[in-house]
Structure formats: C-alpha cells, structure tokens
Amino acid sequence: GNSVTQMEGPVTLSEEAFLTINCTYTATGYPSLFWYVQYPGEGLQLLLKATKADDKGSNKGFEATYRKETTSFHLEKGSVQVSDSAVYFCALYGNNRLAFGKGNQVVVIP
C-alpha cells in the first residue's frame, strides 16, 4: 500500500540555519504529496502541497519539490526562525486515503 517515510529523530538547529527534512514515499499511481506542520498544543495544518511530478510547493519560506524519479518530497527552508519550531509531517494522498509519516520535531535555537 501507499506509505511515507521520514528521516528518524528530531532536528535541532540554530536560527538562520538551513533546514532539510527528508521524505520518501511508496505509492501506486500518481499520488498528491503534502507537508503539514503542528505547532505546540495545536492541530496539524497544511503547509504546502504538490499534485504532480516536478511541481514545487511553497509557503512561508518553505519549499518542497515532487521528485518522481527518486520518490521524494524533501522539505527545505533557507533560513529558519525560532517560530518555525514545530513538528513537520509528510503525507501522501492516493487510493482515497491520506497517509502520514511519523513526523519530525524541529527545534530552532536562538
């Protein structure tokens, strides 16, 4: 079935550093891909999406490109802020189901 794999473990980095969170997927057909963000004490909210190969989703300085050849959808931000501290979930929609990865906690230190 469809599934999403995110890199293990939390990510801790300094303010203004470059952030990358890896996400790879397994799917049949042509799924849509998403990144959701969960700030402390809140529910998940959609950060960005891409619906077909080579699409780039972007929002709030974050970007991710749908790479069919490597089955990846890595999240990047060039200069993080303390306010970006949150848990980030990669997700895939296909076969009428939304599958989430396990999430990565990101901690940005001033």
Added chain:
Amino acid sequence: DAGVIQSPRHEVTEMGQEVTLRCKPISGHDYLFWYRQTMMRGLELLIYFNNNVPIDDSGMPEDRFSAKMPNASFSTLKIQPSEPRDSAVYFCASRGGTRPGELFFGEGSRLTVL
C-alpha cells in the same frame, strides 16, 4: 471563519469510565475524520465519515471505541470503558469534497486515563 471545534480540550478520567469527545466540523465540509496521536504510534486514522455515513472504521482499535455523526455539524467519539492505554491526543479533521488530502484539524482533545 470558525475552524474545526473540539471539546473538551483536556479530559482526565479513571479507568473504566466512559469518555465522549465531540467535534464540530467546518460548515460545508462533507468529510470528517477522527485521528489519534501518541508518541509511540504517531498519527493513526480511526474512522472517517462522508456525508454523515461511516466509510472506513478499520482503524478503530476495538469494540470499546465507537463514533457517530448524527448530522453534518456534529460528531462524537466514545470510549467505554476507558483504559490507560487509551491516553492520547484525539484529533478531529474535516475537508470538502474537491480537495482530497487538504484536511483542517481541530486543536485536539488530550485524554488521560488513570
């Protein structure tokens, strides 16, 4: 516009008690989802409804869990009897029919069963 509204935000109860969690989806959304989040298992889909009808309840852990959606603006998730391993954050989410994959989540109900 009001988002997805869940209540209670926090619930502490003793093992064996009945727990009812409530959700009001965004007006006009015809899909409603219940998720459970724990450190060990991450985010799990319990059940989802389309037009108030349960479509897939394969994620409901056992018969102690039940969910209803009596109308388009209200859903409940009930646990009876509750057990300590049910302690988790329970999220309700909704979406419209034209944007699959784009869910709107409530702030969650944190359940602690002692």
